Amino acid sequence: xxxxxxxxxxxxxxxxxxxxxxxxxxxxxxxxxxxxxxxxxxxxxxxxxxxxxxxxxxxxxxxxxxxxxxxxxxxxxxxxxxxxxxxxxxxxxxxxxxxxxxxxxxxxxxxxxxxxxxxxxxxxxxxxxxxxxxxxxxxxxxxxxxxxxxxxxxxxxxxxxxxxxxxxxxxxxxxxxxxxxxxxxxxxxxxxxxxxxxxxxxxxxxxxxxxxxxxxxxxxxx
DNA sequence: GCGACAG
DNA sequence: ATCTTGTCGC
Numbered sequence: 105x106x107x108x109x110x111x112x113x114x115x116x117x118x119x120x121x122x123x124x125x126x127x128x129x130x131x132x133x134x135x136x137x138x139x140x141x142x143x144x145x146x147x148x149x150x151x152x153x154x155x156x157x158x159x160x161x162x163x164x165x166x167x168x169x170x171x172x173x174x175x176x177x178x179x180x181x182x183x184x185x186x187x188x189x190x191x192x193x194x195x196x197x198x199x200x201x202x203x204x205x206x207x208x209x210x211x212x213x214x215x216x217x218x219x220x221x222x223x224x225x226x227x228x229x230x231x232x233x234x235x236x237x238x239x240x241x242x243x244x245x246x247x248x249x250x251x252x253x254x255x256x257x258x259x260x261x262x263x264x265x266x267x268x269x270x271x272x273x274x275x276x277x278x279x280x281x282x283x284x285x286x287x288x289x290x291x292x293x294x295x296x297x298x299x300x301x302x303x304x305x306x307x308x309x310x311x312x313x314x315x316x317x318x319x320x321x322x323x324x325x326x
Numbered sequence: 327g328c329g330a331c332a333g
Numbered sequence: 334a335t336c337t338t339g340t341c342g343c
Binding site for chain 1: 330331332333
């Protein structure tokens with residue numbers, strides 16, 4: 105059974121493994137990860153999608169998905185326990201090996217420094233970046249023109265603000281500095297898009313799949 | 327105790 | 334996240 109207190113302790117332990125410095129090879133394949141849901145008899149059915157795009161052309165190379173009942177309810181700060189299990193199963197179905205992961209949600213800008221982007225990055229030991237639409241915790245502090253998201257005295261993320269576009273909170277997931285996360289996500293946002301292309305594609309595909317699967321039965325974990 | 331709270 | 338039609342705007 106799910107124990108929130110136990111889950112938080114594990115996050116504190118895994119957070120020690122998060123690397124804030126850039127430590128990754130040249131990027132040629134980037135993956136976007138996202139989960140959509142559809143209602144069933146008694147629970148929520150999650151549809152996880154991992155879309156792999158070539159970089160910097162941002163053209164789709166392949167995508168994999170996995171459908172399964174959400175194992176636990178959504179609890180702020182514990183999102184990874186609800187979505188990571190399904191995302192990892194979809195990830196295992198890929199035939200390509202991405203160099204970088206862009207995850208929908210926060211990375212180190214988290215109460216215990218281990219948002220879903222960091223959680224997945226550490227588990228797979230893959231460079232990762234968190235991309236969120238809302239602030240979860242921390243304060244925004246501007247220094248020399250850069251708006252950092254500071255959590256527990258640490259600059260864990262940066263706010264991307266551009267006139268006429270939705271604000272984004274990018275953060276270190278694993279092995280990528282906040283500054284580099286900012287630069288990469290900025291380069292992966294198409295002219296008028298709100299989300300960087302890899303996540304936009306994963307979001308679009310997961311929603312489409314959820315819509316089509318609505319009404320059908322949901323596979324249980326295990 | 328009160329308010330906040332990714333997706 | 335999802336529940337939901339039309340509607341304003343580029």
